[in-house]
Amino acid sequence: xxxxxxxxxxxxxxxxxxxxxxxxxxxxxxxxxxxxxxxxxxxxxxxxxxxxxxxxxxxxxxxxxxxxxxxxxxxxxxxxxxxxxxxxxxxxxxxxxxxxxxxxxxxxxxxxxxxxxxxxxxxxxxxxxxxxxxxxxxxxxxxxxxxxxxxxxxxxxxxxxxxxxxxxxxxxxxxxxxxxxxxxxxxxxxxxxxxxxxxxxxxxxxxxxxxxxxxxxxxxxxxxxxxxxxxxxxxxxxxxxxxxxxxxxxxxxxxxxxxxxxxxxxxxxxxxxxxxxxxxxxxxxxxxxxxxxxxxxxxxxxxxxxxxxxxxxxxxxxxxxxxxxxxxxxxxxxxxxxxxxxxxxxxxxxxxxxxxxxxxxxxxxxx
Numbered sequence: 001x002x003x004x005x006x007x008x009x010x011x012x013x014x015x016x017x018x019x020x021x022x023x024x025x026x027x028x029x030x031x032x033x034x035x036x037x038x039x040x041x042x043x044x045x046x047x048x049x050x051x052x053x054x055x056x057x058x059x060x061x062x063x064x065x066x067x068x069x070x071x072x073x074x075x076x077x078x079x080x081x082x083x084x085x086x087x088x089x090x091x092x093x094x095x096x097x098x099x100x101x102x103x104x105x106x107x108x109x110x111x112x113x114x115x116x117x118x119x120x121x122x123x124x125x126x127x128x129x130x131x132x133x134x135x136x137x138x139x140x141x142x143x144x145x146x147x148x149x150x151x152x153x154x155x156x157x158x159x160x161x162x163x164x165x166x167x168x169x170x171x172x173x174x175x176x177x178x179x180x181x182x183x184x185x186x187x188x189x190x191x192x193x194x195x196x197x198x199x200x201x202x203x204x205x206x207x208x209x210x211x212x213x214x215x216x217x218x219x220x221x222x223x224x225x226x227x228x229x230x231x232x233x234x235x236x237x238x239x240x241x242x243x244x245x246x247x248x249x250x251x252x253x254x255x256x257x258x259x260x261x262x263x264x265x266x267x268x269x270x271x272x273x274x275x276x277x278x279x280x281x282x283x284x285x286x287x288x289x290x291x292x293x294x295x296x297x298x299x300x301x302x303x304x305x306x307x308x309x310x311x312x313x314x315x316x317x318x319x320x321x322x323x324x325x326x327x328x329x330x331x332x333x334x335x336x337x338x339x340x341x342x343x344x345x346x347x348x349x350x351x352x353x354x355x356x357x358x359x360x361x362x363x364x365x366x367x
Contacts, residue, residue: 004034004363005098009114010106011040014201015130015271017049020106022169023128024055026352027359037098039091041110058094060087062109084113091117102126102363105145107135115141124362128355130168130270132302133295134158147358151270151348152302166355167348168274175278175349177259185256186226186246193330194224196261201250203230204267206314207286208237211265213319214326219244221327226257262336263329265322268300268311274351276309280344282336283309284325286317308343 006027010020017040024036038057040046050057061083091113103118105111106128115137118125124146129138132152142148142159150156151168183190195218199207208229215225225245229237234249241247251257258264258279266272268287276283285303287296303309310329312321329335348354 005100006102007037007100008104009039009111010108011044011046011110012108014045015269016106016108017046019128019169022352023355026356030356039114044110060090062087087113107137112137119144126359129155131295132298133293146362149355154302167351168271169352169355170271170274174255174275177255179259182256182260185253188224188246192224193262194260195263195326196226196257197265198228199267203233208233210317210319210322214323215240215245217323268296270299273299277343278347280340282339285309285311286314289314306342306346308339308346
């Protein structure tokens with residue numbers, strides 16, 4: 001494997017980028033001599049993350065079609081053919097210099113061009129799909145990929161090919177939080193029932209708005225709340241911080257946050273659900289209604305079908321509804337334990353290693 005070269009393409013959002021990084025890190029942990037190069041877009045989150053982490057990368061000036069009806073969106077779409085041609089040129093140049101043995105695509109518009117070039121040059125490709133409803137790049141290239149790794153069984157019916165249900169590659173050690181240490185870290189009471197609400201790293205305006213009122217109802221019932229607001233809305237809600245409520249803009253110690261939670265309240269992003277199930281936690285899910293292809297709703301339904309979670313649609317979300325659902329789960333004998341057991345059964349602790357095994361098998365067919 002000394003001179004093995006692997007190109008990993010994906011980005012636009014953290015949901016596509018962080019699985020790419022997790023795969024790359026696991027490959028180099030397996031063998032530090034493996035040469036990893038990342039590809040993404042100048043318009044995606046990878047343009048900030050990859051340089052800060054010092055990871056070898058190439059960015060191309062491609063972005064997705066802007067679907068809103070505005071002059072700005074129209075202008076951006078007019079530029080798309082020129083950006084596409086420029087991106088193809090940059091990608092071909094990289095392929096000739098780097099000469100990858102395999103190309104891994106983790107989704108997003110940033111991964112489509114490297115996959116296209118790989119197929120044309122007969123370089124094997126592997127796809128890693130995070131969501132229960134596959135993204136457009138996965139749907140386009142699934143038939144051309146040597147292997148497709150999926151995180152939800154439901155994804156198979158949209159791809160019309162054999163797939164391997166590996167799960168999603170997620171941050172290492174997320175399931176190893178120490179519960180007692182967690183209560184100390186967040187200065188909460190280990191004797192009290194606790195819910196953990198977060199809307200992703202940026203926070204969720206809808207969840208924050210509802211928790212603004214629900215927190216008073218829950219506190220009266222002696223239910224603690226760990227609440228990640230996101231940096232943008234922290235100042236608006238920080239006044240709720242108290243002995244019963246811990247309000248934070250961002251949580252670095254997510255393993256501990258999961259460890260102390262009896263119930264998690266969150267959106268239904270694919271990576272979030274993979275972390276929740278790996279930690280074996282019951283959850284109340286509020287899918288983001290504007291997610292592409294309504295994939296968050298489909299993600300949530302996959303957990304609900306297995307009795308690992310319950311759901312409130314955003315259109316029905318209110319402080320009263322959320323509080324009542326939390327209290328109902330605490331009051332119904334055995335409900336949380338049953339959900340936790342089913343959640344655990346859906347977790348995929350070996351997801352990253354399974355994906356790495358597939359990649360190495362394709363890149364080294366004679367090994």
